Amino acid sequence: MGPFTMEHRVVMAPLTRMRSSEGNVPNEMMAEYYGQRTTQGGLIIAEATPVSPYGFGYAGSPGIFTQAQVDGWRKVVKAVHDKGGFIFLQLWHVGRQSHPLLQPGNVDPVAPSAIQAEGDAYAQTGPVAFGMPRALELAEIPGIVESFRQGAELAKEAGFDGVEIHGANGYLPDQFLQDGTNKRTDAYGGPIENRARFLLEITHAAISVWGQGRVGVRLSPSSSYGSMHDSNPRATFGYVAKQLDALGLAYLHVVEPRVKGNETIDEDAEPVAVQYLRTLFKGPMIAAGGFHLLSAEALLARGDADMVAFGRAFIANPDLPRRLRDDLPLNAYDRDTFYGGNAQGYTDYPFVGGQIAMA
Numbered sequence: 001m002g003p004f005t006m007e008h009r010v011v012m013a014p015l016t017r018m019r020s021s022e023g024n025v026p027n028e029m030m031a032e033y034y035g036q037r038t039t040q041g042g043l044i045i046a047e048a049t050p051v052s053p054y055g056f057g058y059a060g061s062p063g064i065f066t067q068a069q070v071d072g073w074r075k076v077v078k079a080v081h082d083k084g085g086f087i088f089l090q091l092w093h094v095g096r097q098s099h100p101l102l103q104p105g106n107v108d109p110v111a112p113s114a115i116q117a118e119g120d121a122y123a124q125t126g127p128v129a130f131g132m133p134r135a136l137e138l139a140e141i142p143g144i145v146e147s148f149r150q151g152a153e154l155a156k157e158a159g160f161d162g163v164e165i166h167g168a169n170g171y172l173p174d175q176f177l178q179d180g181t182n183k184r185t186d187a188y189g190g191p192i193e194n195r196a197r198f199l200l201e202i203t204h205a206a207i208s209v210w211g212q213g214r215v216g217v218r219l220s221p222s223s224s225y226g227s228m229h230d231s232n233p234r235a236t237f238g239y240v241a242k243q244l245d246a247l248g249l250a251y252l253h254v255v256e257p258r259v260k261g262n263e264t265i266d267e268d269a270e271p272v273a274v275q276y277l278r279t280l281f282k283g284p285m286i287a288a289g290g291f292h293l294l295s296a297e298a299l300l301a302r303g304d305a306d307m308v309a310f311g312r313a314f315i316a317n318p319d320l321p322r323r324l325r326d327d328l329p330l331n332a333y334d335r336d337t338f339y340g341g342n343a344q345g346y347t348d349y350p351f352v353g354g355q356i357a358m359a
Helices: 028-036 067-081 138-158 172-177 197-210 233-245 293-302 312-316 320-325
Strands: 010-012 043-050 086-092 120-123 126-129 162-166 215-219 251-255 285-288 307-310
Touching: 010 320, 028 067, 043 067, 067 086, 067 138, 086 138, 138 162, 138 197, 162 197, 172 197, 172 233, 197 215, 197 233, 215 233, 293 307, 307 312
Parallel strands: 010 043, 010 307, 043 086, 086 162, 162 215, 215 251, 251 285, 285 307
Antiparallel strands: 120 126
16 A cells, blocks of 8 residues: 555544544543554554644544644554554545534634535534535635645644545535535536546645655545435546546545445435446555445455455454454444543453453
């Protein structure tokens, strides 16, 4: 993967946990958490990290736009590198998936178009419905692209091995991509070439800092989270995959379609899975989305992806790669402790044998 050689194909997915200290600064508890989940030659993608004070949708998330945050992330990176692991930082801007309570000066969140999303942001006071965004002025967009470049620069200063552009889950780059949320008529709206411009510009900006082989991109072509939809997702994300293929990425990270209970995703649209994008993107690929041991092995055996990212299983099992390798039982996760809080449900999950190892 770029200049890196993985010892196994189990990736820790980026997971929002909202455990940072005041000022959105990574802390010792976060360093312990990531250190616990590090394996020799394994890849961790650190949690989604706003590149701007205006990029937050979840209070308590760590940022990457101040020197204090850089210094905090250094502790996390050291904990991972001390155990021989690799760690990328996921660069984030939530766009419309926010609320004035999470914005400096309580201003409205921004989006490509003034269309409100369904769902909740997480303020200090608890969940709040996403606010009505205002459409970005054309002259404002270069400044946001620059904030991603600066975030990439600060991630490099903090010692990360690379960065991932969060282009998935209905956040700002995804809002530009999909025509259900992008109604612009300027250079960033209309045909897919224009709607993909923002994602490609921020990817180029990150590559200008890191070079090839150290920048990844995450996409979720079939996700409807945040009331996302596109009239032709295969064409939209197929175009994006082809464009990204030419950039020498470290990897393309794709969130697979998932079935929720007896509900399927939009039945009118054919799911856009990693198997399809694999035909268009020739570099390393990571698949994510509800995998277990057998489904992950089957995906790899088909050659549909090179690595598989696990989320909830990694939260509850700091030694997940070992458990998968040896087909050992997994700890159950506690959903109530996913977002915010203290060490409970964060650094106190037991390793094989019952002990809780320090980072």
